[in-house]
Each structure stands twice: as C-alpha cells, then as structure tokens.
Amino acid sequence: MESLDTVLAAHRSYLLGWNIGTDGDPDLPTYRSDVPHATLNGVLRVAGPTPGEALVEARRRLRGVPRIWWVGPDSDVGTADGLVALGATEVARMPIMTRALTAAAGAPTPTGLHITETDDLDAFVPAYARVSGIPAEGVPATIEREKAFSGDGTVIRLAGRLADGRIVGTAVAWLSHGLVTLYFVGTQPEQRRQGIGAAMTRAALDLARERGAHTAALTSSPVGEGIYRRLGFRPVGEFRLLTF
Structure with missing residues (x-):
C-alpha cells in the first residue's frame, strides 16, 4: 500500500x-x-x-x-x-x-450497462459535467482542457452506456505514482440507485490492477462514502475544502 x-x-x-x-x-x-x-x-x-x-x-x-x-x-x-x-x-x-488492489471489487454490472474506455470527449464531458455541477456554459472550456490535459501519468476515461448509446455513468482513472486515483465517478440523476456508480468504480479498479497499479485512492463526498466502504475503501486522511 x-x-x-x-x-x-x-x-x-x-x-x-x-x-x-x-x-x-x-x-x-x-x-x-x-x-x-x-x-x-x-x-x-x-x-x-x-x-x-x-x-x-x-x-x-x-x-x-x-x-x-x-x-x-x-x-x-x-x-x-x-x-x-x-x-x-x-x-x-x-x-x-484508499484500498489495496489485491482482489477484484465485488460490484455487479447492471443489466444493459456496457462500460468501455472512451476518447469521445464531446459526449463524455457533458455527462460528467451534469453530475459534477459544471455549468452548461463551462462545458466547452472543460472539453478543451480535457483535450489539452498534460501530466505525469495516464488518464483513462470510462463511459457506462445503455443500448441506445446514452452515457449514464462516468469514471476517470488517473494512473500516476504507482497507484490509481478516481475522479468524476458519477451517475446521471434519472439512473441512480441501480448500482451504476459502484459498477463504474469496479471497472476502473479492475482496469488499473491489470495495468500494474497496487493501490486505489479517491476523495469521497458524504453521500458516496458508504458505497466506497462497501467496495473496500477505508479513510486514511481528510481534506477540508475552503473558499472565499
């Protein structure tokens, strides 16, 4: 760890x-x-x-x-x-x-949900923006920043789609410093309480383990903490988020 x-x-x-x-x-x-x-x-x-x-x-x-x-x-x-x-x-x-990636996370994929890597930022970014509170007027800038993203690691973007192609779940896996950190794990409001968020998390962890990561990390909202605990995550610290 x-x-x-x-x-x-x-x-x-x-x-x-x-x-x-x-x-x-x-x-x-x-x-x-x-x-x-x-x-x-x-x-x-x-x-x-x-x-x-x-x-x-x-x-x-x-x-x-x-x-x-x-x-x-x-x-x-x-x-x-x-x-x-x-x-x-x-x-x-x-x-x-954090949690160790020594075993798969136990979260089934809901029927009809297909989780794949994506580079279609024009569809992916609006999906996570809606869940994350990024305003509609900020979506074009977010897409441009995603396209220009540069760091000392690898970004993997996962989209959970229904049969009609709609993105209902998102997750970003950041592979850096020997671990995977998760961001933008979210589910569209009308599709919540079906296990999509847990399935997106599990898919990101499985992919990171296959690519050599040994530890997963994330920061959780109070709403999501229970889900992540069930997936094996445990608190190791805390951020206080402040604004002026």
Missing part, C-alpha cells in the same frame, strides 16, 4: 494537469483551468507560507475564477483555521480513502 504522501502527490499531479496558469512551487501549488467551476481551479496545499501570505498570492494567481482550497495532511497544521480566521468558508470535509 502506497503511503499517504504518495496518495497526496498523485492527487496534486492530476489537478495540476488541468493547469494553464502559474503553478507556483511545492510550498504553494495552484492550478487554474479557467473552467467556471471551483474544484477545477484552486490551491493544493500550503506548506511554508502563512495563511495570510498564501491568500495574497493565491488571489493574484486565481483572480477571476471560482476556486477551492484543498487543505489536507500535506498542509501546515493550523492552515484551515488560519484561513477561516481570514474569512474563508468551509464548504465540505472529504475523506481521503
């Missing part, structure tokens, strides 16, 4: 793959996609600068876009509380979860 430091490094490397701005240095890495969605612009950690110094510099780099602060175990102790004292609002606490 990879260390928490490695898990956090893989997470930073994925989000930096979206960056078209100044990424800064390891003490204050930031990423700017210009997509009007907070989690696609932000600060990845604060390790060295004071919260006040970090805030001034982050505002300079990320002016004009919604953004999020990922304050987790790789940030200095007291960073989150220091930012709150400066006016930040905590919008979520997200567990960082």
